[in-house]
Amino acid sequence: MCCRIDDTMNNGINASVRSLAEADFSDIADRFANAGFAVRLPARGILQLSAPERFLRRPKLLLSVGIHGDETTPIEMLGNLLDALGRTPRALAVDLMVVVGNIGAIAAGKRFLDADLNRMFRTDRGELGGTQEASRADVIMRSVASFFAGADADKWHFDLHTAIRASRYPAFAVVPDIVSAPRREAVLGCLGRAGIEAAILNRSQAGTFSAWTAERLGAASATVELGRIGALGANNIDQFEQARIALDEFLRAGRAPVNGNLPKVFRVKQELVKHSEKFRLAFNRELENFSALTPGSVIAEDGDMVYRVGDETEYVVFPNPDVRPGLRAGLMVVRAD
Numbered sequence: 001m002c003c004r005i006d007d008t009m010n011n012g013i014n015a016s017v018r019s020l021a022e023a024d025f026s027d028i029a030d031r032f033a034n035a036g037f038a039v040r041l042p043a044r045g046i047l048q049l050s051a052p053e054r055f056l057r058r059p060k061l062l063l064s065v066g067i068h069g070d071e072t073t074p075i076e077m078l079g080n081l082l083d084a085l086g087r088t089p090r091a092l093a094v095d096l097m098v099v100v101g102n103i104g105a106i107a108a109g110k111r112f113l114d115a116d117l118n119r120m121f122r123t124d125r126g127e128l129g130g131t132q133e134a135s136r137a138d139v140i141m142r143s144v145a146s147f148f149a150g151a152d153a154d155k156w157h158f159d160l161h162t163a164i165r166a167s168r169y170p171a172f173a174v175v176p177d178i179v180s181a182p183r184r185e186a187v188l189g190c191l192g193r194a195g196i197e198a199a200i201l202n203r204s205q206a207g208t209f210s211a212w213t214a215e216r217l218g219a220a221s222a223t224v225e226l227g228r229i230g231a232l233g234a235n236n237i238d239q240f241e242q243a244r245i246a247l248d249e250f251l252r253a254g255r256a257p258v259n260g261n262l263p264k265v266f267r268v269k270q271e272l273v274k275h276s277e278k279f280r281l282a283f284n285r286e287l288e289n290f291s292a293l294t295p296g297s298v299i300a301e302d303g304d305m306v307y308r309v310g311d312e313t314e315y316v317v318f319p320n321p322d323v324r325p326g327l328r329a330g331l332m333v334v335r336a337d
Protein backbone atom coordinates (compact mmCIF):
# COMPACT_ATOMS: atom_id res chain seq x y z
CA MET A 1 0.00 0.00 0.00
CA CYS A 2 2.77 2.38 0.98
CA CYS A 3 5.37 1.38 -1.54
CA ARG A 4 6.66 3.18 -4.55
CA ILE A 5 6.41 1.21 -7.78
CA ASP A 6 10.16 0.68 -7.78
CA ASP A 7 10.04 -0.99 -4.37
CA THR A 8 7.21 -3.23 -5.45
CA MET A 9 9.17 -4.23 -8.53
CA ASN A 10 12.31 -4.96 -6.56
CA ASN A 11 10.42 -7.05 -4.05
CA GLY A 12 8.61 -9.00 -6.74
CA ILE A 13 11.63 -10.17 -8.74
CA ASN A 14 14.86 -11.92 -7.93
CA ALA A 15 18.36 -10.72 -8.78
CA SER A 16 18.60 -12.90 -11.90
CA VAL A 17 15.46 -11.45 -13.41
CA ARG A 18 16.62 -7.92 -12.63
CA SER A 19 20.03 -8.60 -14.17
CA LEU A 20 18.44 -9.97 -17.34
CA ALA A 21 16.11 -6.98 -17.59
CA GLU A 22 19.17 -4.74 -17.30
CA ALA A 23 21.05 -6.82 -19.90
CA ASP A 24 23.70 -7.60 -17.28
CA PHE A 25 25.14 -11.08 -17.86
CA SER A 26 28.19 -10.78 -15.60
CA ASP A 27 27.09 -13.31 -12.98
CA ILE A 28 25.74 -15.92 -15.39
CA ALA A 29 28.79 -15.52 -17.67
CA ASP A 30 31.11 -16.20 -14.72
CA ARG A 31 29.27 -19.33 -13.72
CA PHE A 32 29.45 -20.89 -17.19
CA ALA A 33 33.04 -19.76 -17.81
CA ASN A 34 34.07 -21.40 -14.53
CA ALA A 35 32.38 -24.61 -15.70
CA GLY A 36 34.51 -24.71 -18.86
CA PHE A 37 32.15 -23.17 -21.39
CA ALA A 38 33.28 -20.75 -24.07
CA VAL A 39 31.48 -17.56 -23.06
CA ARG A 40 31.10 -14.65 -25.47
CA LEU A 41 29.40 -11.32 -24.98
CA PRO A 42 29.39 -10.10 -28.59
CA ALA A 43 27.42 -6.96 -27.71
CA ARG A 44 25.52 -5.51 -24.78
CA GLY A 45 22.56 -7.73 -23.89
CA ILE A 46 23.80 -10.68 -25.95
CA LEU A 47 25.28 -13.79 -24.33
CA GLN A 48 26.66 -16.84 -26.11
CA LEU A 49 27.46 -20.05 -24.25
CA SER A 50 29.21 -22.79 -26.24
CA ALA A 51 30.42 -26.15 -25.05
CA PRO A 52 34.12 -27.01 -25.02
CA GLU A 53 35.43 -28.15 -28.42
CA ARG A 54 35.11 -31.86 -27.67
CA PHE A 55 31.31 -31.63 -27.74
CA LEU A 56 30.41 -31.53 -31.40
CA ARG A 57 27.11 -31.00 -33.13
CA ARG A 58 25.04 -29.76 -30.27
CA PRO A 59 21.86 -27.93 -31.30
CA LYS A 60 22.16 -24.15 -31.38
CA LEU A 61 19.29 -22.52 -29.51
CA LEU A 62 18.59 -18.79 -29.58
CA LEU A 63 16.20 -17.40 -26.96
CA SER A 64 15.27 -13.74 -27.27
CA VAL A 65 13.25 -11.56 -24.89
CA GLY A 66 12.41 -7.88 -24.64
CA ILE A 67 12.26 -7.21 -28.38
CA HIS A 68 9.31 -5.12 -27.16
CA GLY A 69 10.36 -3.36 -23.96
CA ASP A 70 7.03 -3.62 -22.11
CA GLU A 71 6.69 -7.39 -22.59
CA THR A 72 8.15 -8.63 -19.34
CA THR A 73 6.71 -12.10 -18.69
CA PRO A 74 9.41 -13.77 -20.83
CA ILE A 75 12.13 -11.80 -19.02
CA GLU A 76 10.89 -13.18 -15.70
CA MET A 77 10.64 -16.71 -17.08
CA LEU A 78 14.06 -16.71 -18.72
CA GLY A 79 15.70 -15.01 -15.74
CA ASN A 80 14.43 -17.81 -13.49
CA LEU A 81 15.49 -20.47 -16.01
CA LEU A 82 19.02 -19.12 -16.35
CA ASP A 83 19.32 -18.73 -12.59
CA ALA A 84 18.41 -22.39 -12.02
CA LEU A 85 20.63 -23.59 -14.86
CA GLY A 86 23.54 -21.47 -13.65
CA ARG A 87 23.60 -23.47 -10.42
CA THR A 88 24.46 -26.63 -12.39
CA PRO A 89 26.00 -25.15 -15.55
CA ARG A 90 27.30 -28.47 -16.87
CA ALA A 91 23.68 -29.54 -17.38
CA LEU A 92 23.45 -27.18 -20.36
CA ALA A 93 23.29 -29.50 -23.39
CA VAL A 94 22.86 -26.99 -26.23
CA ASP A 95 24.91 -24.09 -27.53
CA LEU A 96 22.84 -21.18 -26.25
CA MET A 97 22.51 -17.55 -27.27
CA VAL A 98 20.37 -15.21 -25.20
CA VAL A 99 19.37 -11.85 -26.68
CA VAL A 100 17.83 -9.05 -24.63
CA GLY A 101 16.29 -7.00 -27.42
CA ASN A 102 15.37 -3.41 -26.79
CA ILE A 103 17.38 -2.57 -23.67
CA GLY A 104 16.47 1.13 -23.61
CA ALA A 105 12.78 0.42 -24.05
CA ILE A 106 12.83 -2.17 -21.24
CA ALA A 107 14.38 0.43 -18.91
CA ALA A 108 11.73 2.93 -19.98
CA GLY A 109 8.90 0.37 -19.67
CA LYS A 110 7.87 1.13 -23.26
CA ARG A 111 7.22 -0.99 -26.34
CA PHE A 112 9.96 0.89 -28.24
CA LEU A 113 11.92 4.15 -28.20
CA ASP A 114 11.83 5.37 -31.84
CA ALA A 115 10.15 2.54 -33.78
CA ASP A 116 9.12 -1.12 -33.52
CA LEU A 117 12.26 -3.28 -33.31
CA ASN A 118 10.31 -6.29 -34.55
CA ARG A 119 9.93 -4.72 -38.00
CA MET A 120 13.66 -4.00 -38.40
CA PHE A 121 14.98 -7.47 -39.27
CA ARG A 122 15.43 -6.71 -42.96
CA THR A 123 17.80 -4.64 -45.02
CA ASP A 124 15.25 -2.13 -46.32
CA ARG A 125 13.91 -0.04 -43.44
CA GLY A 126 12.82 2.97 -45.45
CA GLU A 127 12.73 6.15 -43.42
CA LEU A 128 13.27 4.23 -40.16
CA GLY A 129 16.91 3.49 -41.02
CA GLY A 130 18.18 6.14 -38.60
CA THR A 131 16.27 4.95 -35.54
CA GLN A 132 17.85 3.48 -32.40
CA GLU A 133 15.99 0.24 -33.14
CA ALA A 134 17.55 -0.02 -36.62
CA SER A 135 21.02 0.18 -35.05
CA ARG A 136 20.08 -2.37 -32.41
CA ALA A 137 18.72 -4.75 -35.06
CA ASP A 138 22.04 -4.48 -36.94
CA VAL A 139 23.95 -5.48 -33.80
CA ILE A 140 21.60 -8.38 -33.07
CA MET A 141 21.63 -9.62 -36.68
CA ARG A 142 25.44 -9.64 -36.79
CA SER A 143 25.75 -11.57 -33.52
CA VAL A 144 23.02 -14.08 -34.39
CA ALA A 145 24.39 -14.72 -37.90
CA SER A 146 27.77 -15.46 -36.37
CA PHE A 147 26.22 -17.78 -33.76
CA PHE A 148 24.24 -19.71 -36.39
CA ALA A 149 27.13 -19.91 -38.89
CA GLY A 150 27.64 -23.40 -40.30
CA ALA A 151 25.22 -24.96 -42.73
CA ASP A 152 24.79 -28.29 -40.97
CA ALA A 153 23.98 -27.00 -37.49
CA ASP A 154 20.60 -27.80 -35.92
CA LYS A 155 19.33 -24.24 -35.38
CA TRP A 156 16.40 -23.14 -33.24
CA HIS A 157 15.00 -19.77 -32.30
CA PHE A 158 12.18 -18.86 -29.94
CA ASP A 159 11.46 -15.13 -29.78
CA LEU A 160 9.45 -14.66 -26.59
CA HIS A 161 6.82 -11.93 -26.41
CA THR A 162 3.55 -11.07 -24.71
CA ALA A 163 0.49 -9.82 -26.56
CA ILE A 164 -0.93 -6.29 -26.14
CA ARG A 165 -4.50 -7.54 -25.67
CA ALA A 166 -6.33 -10.51 -24.19
CA SER A 167 -6.51 -13.66 -26.27
CA ARG A 168 -8.80 -16.65 -26.60
CA TYR A 169 -5.54 -18.59 -26.46
CA PRO A 170 -3.36 -16.95 -23.75
CA ALA A 171 -0.29 -18.70 -25.16
CA PHE A 172 0.07 -18.78 -28.94
CA ALA A 173 2.77 -18.60 -31.57
CA VAL A 174 3.52 -17.35 -35.05
CA VAL A 175 5.60 -19.80 -37.11
CA PRO A 176 7.26 -18.54 -40.30
CA ASP A 177 5.78 -20.60 -43.12
CA ILE A 178 9.16 -20.79 -44.82
CA VAL A 179 10.28 -23.32 -42.24
CA SER A 180 10.37 -26.65 -44.11
CA ALA A 181 7.60 -29.15 -43.37
CA PRO A 182 9.53 -31.62 -41.16
CA ARG A 183 11.13 -28.78 -39.21
CA ARG A 184 7.74 -27.12 -38.90
CA GLU A 185 6.32 -30.30 -37.37
CA ALA A 186 9.21 -30.29 -34.88
CA VAL A 187 8.50 -26.65 -34.00
CA LEU A 188 4.80 -27.42 -33.51
CA GLY A 189 5.65 -30.43 -31.34
CA CYS A 190 7.89 -28.32 -29.18
CA LEU A 191 5.26 -25.58 -28.92
CA GLY A 192 2.69 -28.18 -27.92
CA ARG A 193 4.96 -29.43 -25.17
CA ALA A 194 5.26 -25.80 -24.03
CA GLY A 195 1.48 -25.53 -23.64
CA ILE A 196 1.03 -23.27 -26.66
CA GLU A 197 -2.58 -23.72 -27.75
CA ALA A 198 -2.56 -22.05 -31.17
CA ALA A 199 0.02 -21.56 -33.91
CA ILE A 200 -0.30 -19.28 -36.92
CA LEU A 201 1.64 -20.18 -40.06
CA ASN A 202 2.72 -16.90 -41.65
CA ARG A 203 4.20 -16.68 -45.13
CA SER A 204 4.92 -12.96 -44.97
CA GLN A 205 8.30 -11.76 -43.71
CA ALA A 206 7.21 -8.40 -42.22
CA GLY A 207 10.69 -7.79 -40.78
CA THR A 208 10.15 -9.86 -37.65
CA PHE A 209 13.08 -11.44 -35.83
CA SER A 210 11.81 -15.03 -36.09
CA ALA A 211 11.01 -14.71 -39.81
CA TRP A 212 14.54 -13.43 -40.41
CA THR A 213 16.25 -16.29 -38.54
CA ALA A 214 14.06 -18.79 -40.42
CA GLU A 215 14.48 -17.31 -43.88
CA ARG A 216 18.06 -16.10 -43.82
CA LEU A 217 19.70 -18.48 -41.36
CA GLY A 218 17.63 -21.66 -41.71
CA ALA A 219 16.48 -21.78 -38.09
CA ALA A 220 13.39 -23.62 -36.92
CA SER A 221 11.82 -20.58 -35.33
CA ALA A 222 8.70 -19.11 -33.81
CA THR A 223 7.46 -15.93 -32.19
CA VAL A 224 5.82 -17.04 -28.95
CA GLU A 225 3.23 -14.89 -27.18
CA LEU A 226 2.84 -15.56 -23.46
CA GLY A 227 -0.06 -13.66 -21.95
CA ARG A 228 -0.40 -9.90 -21.84
CA ILE A 229 1.90 -6.98 -21.22
CA GLY A 230 2.53 -6.12 -17.58
CA ALA A 231 5.14 -4.61 -15.30
CA LEU A 232 8.21 -6.61 -14.39
CA GLY A 233 7.47 -8.56 -11.21
CA ALA A 234 3.71 -8.18 -11.59
CA ASN A 235 3.19 -11.02 -14.07
CA ASN A 236 1.55 -14.32 -13.28
CA ILE A 237 4.30 -16.47 -14.75
CA ASP A 238 2.91 -19.62 -13.11
CA GLN A 239 0.32 -19.52 -15.88
CA PHE A 240 3.10 -20.41 -18.32
CA GLU A 241 4.88 -22.99 -16.20
CA GLN A 242 4.59 -25.54 -18.98
CA ALA A 243 6.54 -23.25 -21.32
CA ARG A 244 9.29 -22.86 -18.72
CA ILE A 245 9.44 -26.64 -18.28
CA ALA A 246 9.65 -27.25 -22.04
CA LEU A 247 12.49 -24.75 -22.44
CA ASP A 248 14.28 -26.25 -19.46
CA GLU A 249 13.96 -29.71 -21.03
CA PHE A 250 15.39 -28.40 -24.31
CA LEU A 251 18.36 -26.80 -22.54
CA ARG A 252 19.15 -29.87 -20.46
CA ALA A 253 18.30 -32.70 -22.90
CA GLY A 254 19.97 -31.14 -25.92
CA ARG A 255 16.99 -31.77 -28.16
CA ALA A 256 13.58 -30.25 -28.70
CA PRO A 257 10.94 -31.72 -26.40
CA VAL A 258 7.82 -33.31 -27.90
CA ASN A 259 4.81 -35.20 -26.55
CA GLY A 260 2.47 -32.32 -25.87
CA ASN A 261 -0.95 -31.69 -27.34
CA LEU A 262 -0.28 -30.13 -30.74
CA PRO A 263 -1.50 -26.53 -31.03
CA LYS A 264 -4.45 -25.67 -33.24
CA VAL A 265 -2.98 -24.50 -36.53
CA PHE A 266 -4.09 -21.36 -38.37
CA ARG A 267 -2.76 -19.72 -41.50
CA VAL A 268 -2.82 -16.08 -42.51
CA LYS A 269 -5.66 -15.29 -44.89
CA GLN A 270 -5.03 -11.57 -45.17
CA GLU A 271 -2.78 -8.89 -43.75
CA LEU A 272 -4.30 -5.58 -42.70
CA VAL A 273 -1.86 -2.94 -43.88
CA LYS A 274 -2.40 0.58 -42.62
CA HIS A 275 -1.94 2.71 -45.72
CA SER A 276 -2.95 6.06 -44.24
CA GLU A 277 -4.01 7.82 -41.06
CA LYS A 278 -7.60 7.20 -42.18
CA PHE A 279 -7.24 3.54 -41.18
CA ARG A 280 -10.11 2.53 -38.83
CA LEU A 281 -10.93 -0.87 -37.38
CA ALA A 282 -14.61 -1.81 -37.66
CA PHE A 283 -14.65 -3.25 -34.14
CA ASN A 284 -13.78 -2.20 -30.62
CA ARG A 285 -10.02 -2.08 -30.19
CA GLU A 286 -10.28 -4.19 -27.03
CA LEU A 287 -11.50 -7.19 -29.03
CA GLU A 288 -9.44 -10.18 -27.92
CA ASN A 289 -7.05 -12.02 -30.21
CA PHE A 290 -8.63 -14.91 -32.17
CA SER A 291 -12.10 -13.37 -32.03
CA ALA A 292 -14.18 -14.78 -34.91
CA LEU A 293 -15.54 -12.48 -37.62
CA THR A 294 -18.29 -13.79 -39.88
CA PRO A 295 -17.91 -14.15 -43.67
CA GLY A 296 -18.43 -10.88 -45.55
CA SER A 297 -18.24 -8.59 -42.54
CA VAL A 298 -16.19 -5.41 -42.63
CA ILE A 299 -12.87 -5.61 -40.77
CA ALA A 300 -11.39 -2.17 -41.37
CA GLU A 301 -11.57 0.84 -43.63
CA ASP A 302 -8.69 2.95 -44.91
CA GLY A 303 -10.09 5.84 -46.94
CA ASP A 304 -11.73 4.24 -49.97
CA MET A 305 -10.26 0.86 -49.18
CA VAL A 306 -12.37 -1.69 -47.28
CA TYR A 307 -11.04 -4.88 -45.70
CA ARG A 308 -13.68 -7.61 -45.53
CA VAL A 309 -13.81 -11.18 -44.26
CA GLY A 310 -13.77 -13.70 -47.15
CA ASP A 311 -16.15 -16.64 -47.56
CA GLU A 312 -15.09 -18.48 -44.42
CA THR A 313 -14.86 -17.40 -40.78
CA GLU A 314 -11.68 -15.42 -40.09
CA TYR A 315 -10.08 -14.72 -36.72
CA VAL A 316 -8.44 -11.41 -35.93
CA VAL A 317 -4.95 -11.34 -34.41
CA PHE A 318 -2.70 -8.42 -33.38
CA PRO A 319 -5.11 -5.63 -34.37
CA ASN A 320 -3.20 -2.41 -33.75
CA PRO A 321 -4.42 0.73 -35.55
CA ASP A 322 -1.66 2.79 -33.89
CA VAL A 323 1.17 1.52 -36.13
CA ARG A 324 2.81 3.85 -38.65
CA PRO A 325 1.27 4.02 -42.14
CA GLY A 326 2.82 1.36 -44.36
CA LEU A 327 3.04 -1.20 -41.55
CA ARG A 328 0.90 -4.19 -40.62
CA ALA A 329 -2.08 -3.24 -38.45
CA GLY A 330 -3.34 -6.77 -37.93
CA LEU A 331 -3.64 -10.29 -39.29
CA MET A 332 -6.73 -12.25 -40.31
CA VAL A 333 -6.27 -16.00 -39.93
CA VAL A 334 -8.28 -19.13 -40.77
CA ARG A 335 -8.14 -22.68 -39.40
CA ALA A 336 -5.63 -24.77 -41.32
CA ASP A 337 -5.96 -28.18 -39.65
Ligand SMILES: [Zn+2]
Pocket residue numbers: 067068071161162163
Ligand atom coordinates in the same frame (compact mmCIF):
# COMPACT_ATOMS: atom_id res chain seq x y z
ZN1 LIG B 1 5.99 -8.28 -28.77
